[in-house]
Amino acid sequence: MQLLVYxxxxxxxxxxxxxxxxxxYAFSDVVYLLIYRVFGYRKKVVISNLKLVFPNKNDxxxxxxxKAFYHHLCDMMVEAIKSMTISEKEMKKRFTFSNVEEIQRIENNNKSIILMCAHYGSWEWIFILxxxxxxxGYAVYKxxxxxxxxxxxxxIRARYNxxxxxxKETIxxxxxxxxxxxxxxxxxxxDQTPKPQTAFHWQEFMGIKVPVHTGAEMIAKKLDMAVVFFGVERLKRGYYRTTFKTLAENPNDFKDYEITDLFLKLVEDQINEAPEYYLWTHKRWKHKDLYEEYGHKLKT
Structure with missing residues (x-):
């Protein structure tokens, strides 16, 4: 059956x-009408998330x-499909890097890198890096x-090493x-949501205490890798610019979870700047009411 569907x-x-x-993008506009207007894909989740983190914004x-988020979501969907055949030249024109020399500098210091990002902007074409x-290059996925x-x-990813x-394969x-x-x-x-009973760290994210994934920081410390955040700015439809910010070149100099907290703060800054480019269909705050049961037991 899987083969038939494929x-x-x-x-x-x-x-x-x-x-x-x-x-x-004309096709993306049609998909938008279906997903947002007709089927209302996860619309209740999106509205609930937005009201939760932006209580002071009016209707x-x-x-x-x-509406802007759903337009962007549909664009990302078709851009992911475009990855099947897009040329390297075209991708480099549309997904640029403002300071790729920062990655090259760390590389020249003979350090491997943990590259942290959130479900923000666009991450589909980052592999052109x-x-x-x-x-x-490796990327952890489900x-x-x-x-x-x-x-x-x-x-598709292997085209660019x-x-x-x-x-479970990562370490x-x-x-x-x-x-x-x-x-x-x-x-x-x-920025995914870990299970509250297995989370090592809880922190406020957009003003709400939630369990936080710390795997990237833990691996960086275990294997002495530099930690770099990449933020994506949407310049116009189909064009993005990525900027790198080094969070820790020597991660073991930082207290536990300090790097993770720095990452979360940068994600918050992005969201507050242009909230329509965050993945609001993601149930990021679904464990917010479980801190008293699980989070208070940890040293935060």
Whole structure:
């Protein structure tokens, strides 16, 4: 059944991917009408999240953010499909880096890098970074249920020496690379929601105490990797600029969770600046009422 679904769907995705950008975004507008206007995909979650973190915004402001968010979400969906056939030249034109020399500087100091980001702006085309660096690229992801689509996504990333790995593979693979003297640059989307009963750290995020993933910081300390945040700015439709900020070149000089907290603050700054580009369909605050049960037991 998985193969049948793949064989039926793949040609449709490929045809979308070869559309010129003008038509690609026209298709995105149609998808927006379906997702937002017709089906209301996770609209209750989006509105609930926005009201929670922006209690002082009025209904008109929240509606504007909601509509802009869904437009952006649909653009990201078609841009992900476009990754199947987009050329390196085109991607470099549309996804630029304001200070890639910061990554190169750390690389020249013979340090591997933990690259932290949030579900903000666009992260689909970040793997073009591999054309500017010498390090082997890894990104931690959740394996897709359909193994054929999973292989497709891996193939797309591998075009630029970037490889997807699941959580349980991360430490063994990165330890092996370190033992061989290989430099790696490793992407972590670090604003997901961990299970409250297994979280090591709770912190305020957009003013609300929630459990926080600390895996990126823990691995950086364990393997002595520099930690760098990348923020993405949407310049105009289909064009993005990424800026890197080094959080810790020597992570073991920092107290536990200090690096994670620095990361969260930068994510908050992005959201407050342009909230429509955050992934509001993500149930980031679903464990907010469980701090008394789990979080207070930890030293925060």
């Amino acid at each position: 064989l039926i769907t793949y040609p449709f995705l490929w045809l979308i991917s070869i559309l010129p950008f003008r038509l690609l 008109d402001e929240l509606k504007r953010i909601t 591999q054309t500017y660096v010498k390090s082997k 394996r897709l249920a359909n193994k054929y689509f999973d292989r497709l996504v891996k193939r 970037s490889h997807l790995i699941v959580t 063994p693979i990165l330890k092996s690379s370190k033992s061989k003297g290989e430099l790696t640059i490793n992407g972590f989307v670090s």
